[in-house]
Each structure stands twice: as structure tokens, then as C-alpha cells.
Amino acid sequence: MDSDNKIPYGKISTAEELGALIRLHRKSQQVRINDVSEISMLGERFIGECERGKATCQIGKIFKLLACLGLEIRVVPRGGK
Numbered sequence: 111m112d113s114d115n116k117i118p119y120g121k122i123s124t125a126e127e128l129g130a131l132i133r134l135h136r137k138s139q140q141v142r143i144n145d146v147s148e149i150s151m152l153g154e155r156f157i158g159e160c161e162r163g164k165a166t167c168q169i170g171k172i173f174k175l176l177a178c179l180g181l182e183i184r185v186v187p188r189g190g191k
Contacts, residue, residue: 116134116138117131117134117135117138118131118134119131124163125163125164125165125167126162126163127163128160128163128172129160129161129162129163129164130161130163132160132161132175132176132179132181133161135179135181136161136179139179139180141179143157143158143161146175146178146179149178150174150175150177150178151174152171152174152175152178156171156175157175160172160175
């Protein structure tokens with residue numbers, strides 16, 4: 111499946127953008143929220159809130175969710191690559 115081309119990987123500026131990217135990536139992998147919940151041991155509610163861009167989601171849980179989906183966060187200086 112080559113749907114990764116349609117996912118806007120890269121600069122993320124808001125919780126909403128991160129959540130939308132997580133949702134697109136998860137769906138491109140054809141993985142259901144309840145499957146991610148079982149694998150990551152995170153609640154379905156948390157995953158849904160994260161995907162909807164809830165700004166107060168716990169960062170540790172977000173890292174766990176990203177790792178479960180094969181994603182990572184990279185921090186670079188503004189304007190850097």
C-alpha cells in the first residue's frame with residue numbers, strides 16, 4: 111500500500127495537526143483503534159481524544175501511541191531541517 115504519500119508527514123504545529131496525522135497513519139495501516147488500544151495498553155478513549163487533537167493529552171502516552179504505530183517525533187531548531 112502506497113498511501114503514505116498522502117499523509118502530511120513533517121512539520122506539526124498544533125495538537126490538532128498531530129492528531130490528524132496519527133489518525134491518517136493508523137488508517138493507512140488499516141489498524142482499528144481497539145487494536146492499537148490492546149497493543150499499546152492505552153485506552154480507546156485516550157487514542158480517540160489524541161486523534162481529535164486534545165491539547166491536554168499526556169506526552170508520555172503520546173510517545174507510547176506513536177511508538178506503537180511506528181512513528182517518532184524529531185525536534186529541530188525552527189527553520190531547520
